[in-house]
Amino acid sequence: MQIKVKLNDSNSTRVSAEALQKQLTSIFAAVGCSDRHADIAAKVLLAASVRGVDTHGVSNVVGYSRSAEDGTYTVPQKTEIINESSTTALVSACNGIGLISAYEGMEIAIDKAKSHGLGMVSIKDGHHVGMVGYYASMALDHDMIGMSMTSAVPAVRPALGGKKMLGTNPIGFAAPAGKERDFFLDMATSTVASGKIGLAHRIGAPIPAGWAVTANEGAAIIDPPNGENDSWALNPLGNTREQGSHKGYGLAVLVDIMCGVLSGGGYSASLDRGQNMTWVMAVDISRFRPVDDFKSMMDEMISELHSTPTLPGFDGVLVPGDPEADAMQDRLSRGVPVENSQYVAIKQRALELDVDVVI
Amino acid sequence: MQIKVKLNDSNSTRVSAEALQKQLTSIFAAVGCSDRHADIAAKVLLAASVRGVDTHGVSNVVGYSRSAEDGTYTVPQKTEIINESSTTALVSACNGIGLISAYEGMEIAIDKAKSHGLGMVSIKDGHHVGMVGYYASMALDHDMIGMSMTSAVPAVRPALGGKKMLGTNPIGFAAPAGKERDFFLDMATSTVASGKIGLAHRIGAPIPAGWAVTANEGAAIIDPPNGENDSWALNPLGNTREQGSHKGYGLAVLVDIMCGVLSGGGYSASLDRGQNMTWVMAVDISRFRPVDDFKSMMDEMISELHSTPTLPGFDGVLVPGDPEADAMQDRLSRGVPVENSQYVAIKQRALELDVDVVI
Numbered sequence: 001m002q003i004k005v006k007l008n009d010s011n012s013t014r015v016s017a018e019a020l021q022k023q024l025t026s027i028f029a030a031v032g033c034s035d036r037h038a039d040i041a042a043k044v045l046l047a048a049s050v051r052g053v054d055t056h057g058v059s060n061v062v063g064y065s066r067s068a069e070d071g072t073y074t075v076p077q078k079t080e081i082i083n084e085s086s087t088t089a090l091v092s093a094c095n096g097i098g099l100i101s102a103y104e105g106m107e108i109a110i111d112k113a114k115s116h117g118l119g120m121v122s123i124k125d126g127h128h129v130g131m132v133g134y135y136a137s138m139a140l141d142h143d144m145i146g147m148s149m150t151s152a153v154p155a156v157r158p159a160l161g162g163k164k165m166l167g168t169n170p171i172g173f174a175a176p177a178g179k180e181r182d183f184f185l186d187m188a189t190s191t192v193a194s195g196k197i198g199l200a201h202r203i204g205a206p207i208p209a210g211w212a213v214t215a216n217e218g219a220a221i222i223d224p225p226n227g228e229n230d231s232w233a234l235n236p237l238g239n240t241r242e243q244g245s246h247k248g249y250g251l252a253v254l255v256d257i258m259c260g261v262l263s264g265g266g267y268s269a270s271l272d273r274g275q276n277m278t279w280v281m282a283v284d285i286s287r288f289r290p291v292d293d294f295k296s297m298m299d300e301m302i303s304e305l306h307s308t309p310t311l312p313g314f315d316g317v318l319v320p321g322d323p324e325a326d327a328m329q330d331r332l333s334r335g336v337p338v339e340n341s342q343y344v345a346i347k348q349r350a351l352e353l354d355v356d357v358v359i
Numbered sequence: 360m361q362i363k364v365k366l367n368d369s370n371s372t373r374v375s376a377e378a379l380q381k382q383l384t385s386i387f388a389a390v391g392c393s394d395r396h397a398d399i400a401a402k403v404l405l406a407a408s409v410r411g412v413d414t415h416g417v418s419n420v421v422g423y424s425r426s427a428e429d430g431t432y433t434v435p436q437k438t439e440i441i442n443e444s445s446t447t448a449l450v451s452a453c454n455g456i457g458l459i460s461a462y463e464g465m466e467i468a469i470d471k472a473k474s475h476g477l478g479m480v481s482i483k484d485g486h487h488v489g490m491v492g493y494y495a496s497m498a499l500d501h502d503m504i505g506m507s508m509t510s511a512v513p514a515v516r517p518a519l520g521g522k523k524m525l526g527t528n529p530i531g532f533a534a535p536a537g538k539e540r541d542f543f544l545d546m547a548t549s550t551v552a553s554g555k556i557g558l559a560h561r562i563g564a565p566i567p568a569g570w571a572v573t574a575n576e577g578a579a580i581i582d583p584p585n586g587e588n589d590s591w592a593l594n595p596l597g598n599t600r601e602q603g604s605h606k607g608y609g610l611a612v613l614v615d616i617m618c619g620v621l622s623g624g625g626y627s628a629s630l631d632r633g634q635n636m637t638w639v640m641a642v643d644i645s646r647f648r649p650v651d652d653f654k655s656m657m658d659e660m661i662s663e664l665h666s667t668p669t670l671p672g673f674d675g676v677l678v679p680g681d682p683e684a685d686a687m688q689d690r691l692s693r694g695v696p697v698e699n700s701q702y703v704a705i706k707q708r709a710l711e712l713d714v715d716v717v718i
Contacts, residue, residue, distance in 0.1 A: 085476040087446055088646040117444040118477045122647055145616070161667035161676040173609075175616045183616065185609040191602055210602045218670035237596060237603050243550055243569045244596050250532075250544040250679040256660065257504070257534045257542065264648050267660040287447040288481055289623050301615065301626040308520035311577035317520040320609040 003192075003200045003207065007054070007337040014335030015343070015359045021046050023350060023359045024061045028097075030353035031068040032075040037100045044099040048131040049336050052327030053186070055195040056131040059342035062349045064097055064128075072274065073097050073127055079104040086116045090263060093126035098150075098276055102129040106138045106148070106280045113144055113282035122258065123278040124265030128152075133172030133186025135280050140176045143291045145283040148172040151259040153271045156190045156252060157233035159245040162215045164233045167268040167276075168194055169255035174321075176285075178295035180302040184321030189251040190234040197234070200224040210239045255279075362551075362559045362566065366413070366696040373694030374702070374718045379405050382709060382718045383420045387456075389712035390427040391434040396459045403458040407490040408695045411686030412545070414554040415490040418701035421708045423456055423487075431633065432456050432486055438463035445475045449622060452485035457509075457635055461488040465497045465507070465639045472503055472641035481617065482637040483624025487511075492531030492545025494639050499535045502650045504642040507531040510618040512630045515549045515611060516592035518604040521574045523592045526627040526635075527553055528614035533680075535644075537654035539661040543680030548611040549593040556593070559583040569598045614638075 005011070024042030029035060041064070049057030068075040077096025081089050089108050093101030105121040112119030129135070132150045139146025152167030168188040175183045188194075192211050200207045201224040209220035212234050225232050237248025252268075259277035260267040266277065285294050308317040331337070338346070343359070350357045364370070383401030388394060400423070408416030427434040436455025440448050448467050452460030464480040471478030488494070491509045498505025511526030527547040534542045547553075551570050559566045560583040568579035571593050584591050596607025611627075618636035619626040625636065644653050667676040690696070697705070702718070709716045 083647060085646045087476040088643075090647045116475065117446040118479055120477055120642065145621070157670075158664055158667055158676050160669055160673040161664075162670045163668050165664060165667050173613050175620070183612065185613060187603075187606045187609055189606075191597070208601045213670075216668075216671075237606055238550070239602055242567050243598055243602075244546075246677070246679065247546045247548075247596055250546055253542065253660075253664070253679065254532050254544060257657070261534070261653060261656045261660065262504070262642075262644065262647050264652060264656065267656065267663075269660070269663050283479065283621075284447075285621065287444045288442060288449045288621050293623060294620060297620045297623065297626065298616070301612075301620065301628070304626075304628050305517055305520075305524060305612070308517055308524050309522050309575075310519055311516075311521045311572075314519040317517050318605070320605065320612065 003196050003205055005199065005203060005339065007339060012337040012339050013343045014337050016335050017046060017050055017332055019359045020049070020058050020336055023346065023357070024058060026355045027061050027065050027350055027353060030355045031065045033068070033097070033100070034076050037077065040103045041097055041099045044103060044130050044134050047134050050328050050331050051324035052331070053131050053324070054339070055193070055199070058336070058338060059346065060130065062345050064099070065349060065353070068097060077101070081108070087112050087118050087120060089121045091121055091123045093123050095125055095127065098127035098129040098278070101126050102135050102148070102150070102278045102280065103138070105278060106135040106146070106282070109280045109282040110139060110142055110144065113284045114142070117284050117287040119282045121280050122263035124263035126265065126276050126278055127274060128276050129278050131186060132170045133174065133184060136172035136174040137184055139282045140174055140182050142282070143176060143285055145285060146174045147281040148279065149255040149259050150276050150278040151256050151268050151271070152276050153273050154268050155194050155228065155234050156236055157213070159236060159241060159249040162218055162233065164230065165269050166249070166252040166256065168234065169252040169268065171251065171255060175298060176295055177298040177302055178292070180299045181319070181321050181325040183298065183302065183319065184324055189237055189248050189255060191237055191239055191248070192234070194234065197224050201226050210235060362555050362564055364558065364562060364698065366698060371696035371698050372702045373696050375694050376405060376409055376691055378718045379408070379417050379695055382705065382716070383417060385714045386420050386424050386709055386712060389714045390424045392427070392456070392459070393435050396436065396456070399462045400456055400458045403462060403489055403493050406493050409687050409690050410683035411690070412490050412683070413698070414552070414558070417695070417697060418705065419489065421704050423458070424708060424712070427456060436460070440467070446471050446477050446479060448480045450480055450482045452482050454484055454486070457486035457488040457637070460485050461494050461507070461509070461637045461639065462497070464637060465494040465505070465641070468639045468641040469498060469501055469503065472643045473501070476643050476646040478641045480639050481622035483622035485624065485635050485637055486633060487635050488637050490545060491529045492533065492543060495531035495533040496543055498641045499533055499541050501641070502535060502644055504644060505531070505533045506640040507638065508614040508618050509635050509637040510615050510627050510630070511635050512632050513627050514553050514587065514593050515595055516572070518595060518600060518608040521577055521592065523589065524628050525608070525611040525615065527593065528611040528627065530610065530614060534657060535654055536657040536661055537651070539658045540678070540680050540684040542657065542661065542678065543683055548596055548607050548614060550596055550598055550607070551593070553593065556583050560585050569594060
């Protein structure tokens with residue numbers, strides 16, 4: 001089941017990526033971000049919108065810029081290296097905008113991988129980083145493999161448990177292809193991301209059994225709950241014991257370890273709302289084998305996966321990254337559809353901050 | 360549902376870990392392994408049995424030693440570094456016994472992590488490595504985080520697809536705790552490991568819908584199929600589109616990329632039966648923060664997870680590594696139960712090779 005607001009000509013407005021980048025940059029700058037940081041934050045949000053991940057896209061500039069203004073986020077911000085070696089860094093996001101600290105964390109990882117083959121950065125004192133896969137994908141321009149993870153306050157129950165103890169703790173992974181599209185995975189370790197429940201509630205759509213359960217009984221929830229509270233929990237990927245809930249749960253803890261325990265920022269259940277720890281890694285492919293050979297084999301693999309016979313009712317087998325690449329192709333040429341109320345909200349936010357409206 | 364042969368006093372024999380180690384070492388030595396390699400191969404198989412992972416345990420000495428004898432595996436073997444940097448290595452397993460090449464690959468990763476913080480090794484020309492999590496767990500003795508993956512010939516369908524295109528491509532991950540038990544994850548990226556279907560067939564137990572489907576119709580299989588063929592496929596973790604099959608599928612491809620494409624050994628669908636590519640990583644925790652602080656936070660996290668209220672019908676929330684630690688406690692003190700027919704088979708194999716029977 002796809003729970004998605006289908007954006008169309010009547011409920012959304014197409015805006016060019018260039019105009020959105022300019023608008024978002026000016027808003028972030030108006031709340032105190034440096035020019036470079038404003039540009040980064042805008043770029044990361046725009047990248048999500050361009051890839052069709054609207055929940056993590058441009059509309060978030062409103063909330064992020066408010067948090068910067070009211071002091072929830074510390075802006076202007078720095079990305080402070082607390083401890084580093086040739087290949088590793090422990091970084092403090094210094095309570096800044098998460099998008100910027102994760103971006104700069106991945107820049108550090110890529111630099112280290114350029115010099116030493118691998119780079120790994122664990123980031124504490126952080127906030128929401130948006131679409132976590134973005135940071136993994138930064139490796140692609142450098143012919144590297146990228147990996148990224150981020151933790152959050154509890155939304156997901158452990159296997160066998162009834163109480164939220166883990167964030168949706170998503171994992172991003174990107175590896176470059178040659179002629180084919182790059183491989184790009186961006187997945188919550190829960191059955192679905194939290195945003196889908198909220199969206200289903202807003203649009204009045206039922207949710208399928210398996211996404212969420214009541215906390216005490218473990219009864220499947222069909223009527224999407226309103227807001228976060230302890231009466232319900234998302235299921236870990238796998239859902240039931242029989243279908244492998246210990247695997248989604250295990251991956252969520254893995255993310256907590258790399259993001260929260262390795263950084264010292266704290267695991268999901270110890271975080272305050274709005275706190276997020278992040279981990280990124282870059283791997284220089286050329287240290288293993290010639291990049292062209294790697295990409296050729298990626299092409300072969302991707303092409304074979306695309307040619308897999310489908311189960312009845314499906315058009316074709318996708319490779320992770322296909323939906324994002326399809327959206328990108330459409331949105332870069334025809335403009336990025338911004339849902340009308342969000343379009344208005346972004347413009348209002350610009351006016352509030354006395355910034356030129358350019359969208 | 361637990362599909363497991365319950366070993367008890369009538370269907371199995373308890374053998375001391377020491378005797379098993381000695382017996383397996385002598386068998387591996389008798390087929391041409393060096394003393395060091397024979398010891399390693401025995402140790403890895405025994406470790407699986409001690410942890411209760413009997414499918415990957417001591418009984419496999421029979422098959423592995425036959426493959427060494429008939430030339431399927433090249434023994435004596437070497438682990439050849441083809442390409443390396445301070446932090447990375449591309450390694451050829453030289454068609455040797457997989458247990459040994461994966462072990463030596465992880466030794467290389469740990470050495471590199473000692474010197475440079477991180478170590479990553481991708482291993483081609485390899486064979487079955489047994490319990491993949493073992494290699495991740497080798498990091499624990501060095502106060503490191505370990506991660507491991509291995510690929511195999513297709514057994515699992517991609518999301519939306521009907522044909523087997525991916526191995527069960529499991530992931531291992533281990534991180535040290537202080538007073539609590541170490542975190543240890545060892546999971547196939549399919550709903551269940553292949554071995555469970557074969558076991559269910561042998562013991563005549565039905566399997567739950569969601570584990571496997573018919574290739575053309577995608578109909579749930581309840582009657583476990585006999586052997587590997589193209590008429591059926593395992594489901595990726597998540598099972599259906601609605602429940603996140605693209606996530607299990609995406610993780611399986613991630614494993615293929617790190618093991619098969621990064622090493623150049625080939626992705627699942629390009630492998631011949633019996634070929635397995637492997638990837639390992641070691642992360643020196645002390646480069647990020649003091650190890651004791653890391654372990655204390657691991658303890659807190661694990662303790663909180665254990666205290667999660669359960670859903671009705673369950674005794675307590677487990678943390679990945681608990682079942683293995685429970686089995687280890689029992690089996691190291693009371694002996695390792697070896698299913699009777701396997702016990703006989705190991706002894707017969709020793710006699711065939713003119714090796715003293717010590718179990």
